[in-house]
Amino acid sequence: MFPLTETAIIAGVAIMTGGWIINSWMRMKNGYPLENSWGKTVYPKNDQAVERVKLLTQENAELRAELGSLKDRLGNVERIVTDSGYHLNNQIEQLREKEVN
Numbered sequence: 001m002f003p004l005t006e007t008a009i010i011a012g013v014a015i016m017t018g019g020w021i022i023n024s025w026m027r028m029k030n031g032y033p034l035e036n037s038w039g040k041t042v043y044p045k046n047d048q049a050v051e052r053v054k055l056l057t058q059e060n061a062e063l064r065a066e067l068g069s070l071k072d073r074l075g076n077v078e079r080i081v082t083d084s085g086y087h088l089n090n091q092i093e094q095l096r097e098k099e100v101n
Contacts, residue, residue: 027034031052033041080086 024034031049035041
């Protein structure tokens with residue numbers, strides 16, 4: 001009876017250790033931070049990771065600037081559409097279409 005439970009314990013420990021190794025490998029491969037035994041984030045200290053963070057920071061700044069310009073353009077379009085002159089022109093065009101039909 002004891003050999004079966006010892007084998008099950010050893011297999012369970014091996015499976016958990018293998019899962020931890022695979023999880024850590026996948027996190028490193030995809031650029032996610034690793035965690036120590038207390039759950040605190042541990043970042044790798046290599047040049048490639050630092051360069052990647054710089055590139056992502058730069059891309060983030062560019063995307064924020066582009067989003068800001070798109071918000072400004074959208075604000076201008078909304079102002080044009082909600083302008084009373086725009087609605088008046090649409091109403092005139094609709095009346096002209098009714099007269100033609």
